[in-house]
Amino acid sequence: GAVVSQHPSRVICKSGTSVKIECRSLDFQATTMFWYRQFPKQSLMLMATSNEGSKATYEQGVEKDKFLINHASLTLSTLTVTSAHPEDSSFYICSAFPRDRGSYEQYFGPGTRLTVT
Amino acid sequence: AQSVSQHNHHVILSEAASLELGCNYSYGGTVNLFWYVQYPGQHLQLLLKYFSGDPLVKGIKGFEAEFIKSKFSFNLRKPSVQWSDTAEYFCAVKINQAGTALIFGKGTTLSVSS
Numbered sequence: 001g002a003v004v005s006q007h008p009s010r011v012i013c014k015s016g017t018s019v020k021i022e023c024r025s026l027d028f029q030a031t032t033m034f035w036y037r038q039f040p041k042q043s044l045m046l047m048a049t050s051n052e053g054s055k056a057t058y059e060q061g062v063e064k065d066k067f068l069i070n071h072a073s074l075t076l077s078t079l080t081v082t083s084a085h086p087e088d089s090s091f092y093i094c095s096a097f098p099r100d101r102g103s104y105e106q107y108f109g110p111g112t113r114l115t116v117t
Numbered sequence: 118a119q120s121v122s123q124h125n126h127h128v129i130l131s132e133a134a135s136l137e138l139g140c141n142y143s144y145g146g147t148v149n150l151f152w153y154v155q156y157p158g159q160h161l162q163l164l165l166k167y168f169s170g171d172p173l174v175k176g177i178k179g180f181e182a183e184f185i186k187s188k189f190s191f192n193l194r195k196p197s198v199q200w201s202d203t204a205e206y207f208c209a210v211k212i213n214q215a216g217t218a219l220i221f222g223k224g225t226t227l228s229v230s231s
Contacts, residue, residue: 034218043207043223044161093161095219105149106219110160 002028004096006109013084014117021079021112023094029074030096034106038091050077074099084116096101119144121210123222130198130229138193138225140208147213150191152182155205155224164206167191168213178202200231 003026013019023033032051036044048069049057056069066088068080078097081088090114095106123141142148152164165176172184182193191208208222 036221042227044221046218046220047124064123085217105166108161 002096002098002107003096004107004109006092006094006112007114009110010115012115012117016082016083017083019084019095019114021081021092021106021114023077023079023096023109025075025096025098025107029076029099030077031074031099033071033077033094033096035069035077035079036093036095038093038111040091042062044093047079081114086112086116089114089116119148119210119220121208121220121222123206123208123225125225126223127226128226131231132200132231134229136193136195136202136227137199138206138208138227140190140191140193140222142191142208142210143189144158144210144212145207149211149213150182150184151209151211151219152165152176152180152191152193153207153209153221155207157204161207164193197228198227200229203229204225 005024007022009020024117035047046059047062050069051069052071052074058064067080071077091111093111095108097106120143122141149168153161153163155161164180165174167174167184175181180195182191184191205224205226207224209219211217211219
């Protein structure tokens with residue numbers, strides 16, 4: 001199977017600071033990675049699409065200057081939450097499409113729980 | 118833009134009862150369909166998926182789903198639920214093109230009492 005990891009799994013930060021979350025495809029190359037956020041007892045909402053070597057595409061209502069996405073290699077995408085506020089507290093999940101499998105099925109990371117105090 | 122509707126927000130069943138969770142999507146073209154499960158405190162796991170072929174799809178843990186194109190539906194079923202099936206269930210849809218994102222329904226909470 002295809003494995004996607006996220007680091008850290010949990011992070012607590014103070015309001016106003018920035019937090020970086022990493023998403024790695026461990027055993028495959030990912031042309032495309034997606035970032036989702038999930039509020040308690042709610043569904044996953046797509047935040048942005050990250051393509052290796054190009055700028056991320058953000059969904060409507062997602063502030064690109066607040067949620068910085070960098071997809072620097074075929075195995076790593078990072079999401080940086082800048083100037084975090086308590087309302088940014090959420091569960092952030094990434095997913096990745098394997099490059100060599102026609103990009104029709106995506107694999108999810110275990111998620112990162114962000115708490116902003 | 119496509120959307121996904123899950124009609125049941127919270128379903129409560131006794132063990133051995135049968136389960137059917139509804140999922141409808143809105144998109145006129147070819148889609149790929151998925152059901153994911155999220156157990157308390159755990160990450161998403163794929164239950165089953167439909168890309169093409171037989172519209173009746175069997176997944177893990179005794180789950181199955183039927184794709185009815187005319188109804189834009191992909192309902193999840195299980196003949197006899199267990200207490201361990203207590204979880205959040207998400208239906209998801211993606212356009213049948215490489216590199217497109219999954220769009221999730223709001224999820225259904227299933228509570229199974231023993």
